[in-house]
Amino acid sequence: MTDAQLKSALIEVRDYMLDQLPTEEWNYEFSPKFQRKMKQIIELEKHPIWYYVRRVAAALLITLGISGGLVLSFSEEARANVIRWFMERFTENGYRYQNEMRIPVDIFQYSLEGKISDNYQLIDRIESGDTMHELFAEESGNMLIFNVMSSTLQEEYNLVFDKSMKVETVNVNGNQADLYLSESAEESNVIVWQGTNGVLFSITGMMEKEQLIELAEKIE
Amino acid sequence: MLFFLSIMEEAERTKMDKIFALYAKKMHQAAFAILQDNNDAEDAVQTAMLNTCKHIKKLQDPSDNNTKWYVIQAVKHTAINIYNNKERRYKKETVLDEDFSIEDFLERYxxxxxxxxxxxxxxxxxxxxxxxxxxxxxxxxxxxxxxxxxxxxxxxxxxxxxxxxxxxxxxxxxxxx
The missing domain is CATH 1.10.10.10 (Winged helix-like DNA-binding domain superfamily/Winged helix DNA-binding domain)
Structure with missing residues (x-):
């Protein structure tokens, strides 16, 4: 007896068994509870990994939420440490700037107006304390933001970016700059650099990296 | 993160969708024949479908006899387990054997x-x-x-x-x- 013969005989028996099943229509309406559960099972087939990840994540979240909430509600120090921990863990592409020298700088002297392509129009300019922002808009609707920041001693700036962005180190007028490039052509890229006087600059816009570098070099 | 659920064309329905559409009532009928209770029969169908989902990759065509046999056997096996567990819970002696649900092939085949x-x-x-x-x-x-x-x-x-x-x-x- 070969395996093929055995298989053929098994199929004969199987088909006979199936022919013996009742042929009349079984008129039964499944309960709403059953239909809900079946929907979940069908979802399990469509997204098996995500289904289990969601369940594990939900369980973990509940556990963390309950235990974490108890600690945070009683300790101010714990709250401060947790916030700092989150910033460090989840902002891997964050740019940390620390200005050790107290240099009085007139940050409001800086502007991209006149240096950027005529396609971009200045929409708004905000000067406030140690920061200046300029907002430009192109005819097509693309936006561009120019930021300038100075800092007093011991202050830190954390600029938070999407973790999926690619980081490149480039040069702007002899100063090291960080270029954050999006995965998608429909999202903005960012260039961040520190000027010779310690001032921090950043330009955010839907531009190629060469365009951002060229624009940055026009600032100082 | 955004989750999008799309409405599928008939041709793109998943295997489980098709298996449910083709066999759910037959499975319930088979389970009811053993359990004589609609809720228990639904439980048996649900358990059998969950087990089927775990082995869905091996079932090539939802409409072929391989799949039909698999799901019917799965629900019968589950129904018998449910029946036996209930009987044991009530300390009854009657226990069903798998062969209970199969016709006497020796006579008919x-x-x-x-x-x-x-x-x-x-x-x-x-x-x-x-x-x-x-x-x-x-x-x-x-x-x-x-x-x-x-x-x-x-x-x-x-x-x-x-x-x-x-x-x-x-x-x-x-x-x-």
């Missing part, structure tokens, strides 16, 4: 080859093991998981059943000679 008649005489468990191994292509570990037995038990039962059939066929061939 006059067609088919001699080998298929011998297969019909096997216990339901042995027949299911051979079916899963040689028709569906499952390994003994997978068969053990499906039937809720150990791998060793599945392999032993499958090997012995096959050897028994081989001996019977050999004897028959000798008698014919």
């Amino acid at each position: 006059h067609e088919g080859s001699n080998l298929s008649k011998e297969i019909a005489k096997l216990s339901s468990r042995d027949r299911n093991i051979l079916m899963l191994k040689y028709v569906h292509g499952y390994g003994y570990s997978e068969i053990a998981g499906i039937l809720g037995i150990s791998r060793e038990a599945a392999k032993k039962a499958g090997t012995r059943a096959k050897e028994r059939l081989e001996k019977l066929m050999e004897k028959e061939n000798q008698n014919n000679d």
Whole structure:
């Protein structure tokens, strides 16, 4: 007896068994509870990994939420440490700037107006304390933001970016700059650099990296 | 993060969708025949569908006899387990055997080859093991998981059943000679 013969005989028996099943229509309406559960099972087939990840994540979240909430509600120090921990863990592409020298700088002297392509129009300019922002808009609707920041001693700036962005180190007028490039052509890229006087600059816009570098070099 | 659920064209429905549409009522009917209770029968169908989902990759075509046999056997196996668990809970002696749900092939199965008649005489468990191994292509570990037995038990039962059939066929061939 070969395996093929055995298989053929098994199929004969199987088909006979199936022919013996009742042929009349079984008129039964499944309960709403059953239909809900079946929907979940069908979802399990469509997204098996995500289904289990969601369940594990939900369980973990509940556990963390309950235990974490108890600690945070009683300790101010714990709250401060947790916030700092989150910033460090989840902002891997964050740019940390620390200005050790107290240099009085007139940050409001800086502007991209006149240096950027005529396609971009200045929409708004905000000067406030140690920061200046300029907002430009192109005819097509693309936006561009120019930021300038100075800092007093011991202050830190954390600029938070999407973790999926690619980081490149480039040069702007002899100063090291960080270029954050999006995965998608429909999202903005960012260039961040520190000027010779310690001032921090950043330009955010839907531009190629060469365009951002060229624009940055026009600032100082 | 955004989650989008799209409405699928008929051709793109998942296998589980199709299996549910084709066999859910038949499965409920088979389970009801054993359990005589609609809620228990729904539980049996749900458990059987969940088990089917775990092995969905092996089921090629939802409309072929392989799949039909698989889901019907799955729900019968589950229904019998539910029935036996309930009976034990109420400390009753009656326990169903798998063969309870199978027609008496010896009486009715006059067609088919001699080998298929011998297969019909096997216990339901042995027949299911051979079916899963040689028709569906499952390994003994997978068969053990499906039937809720150990791998060793599945392999032993499958090997012995096959050897028994081989001996019977050999004897028959000798008698014919």
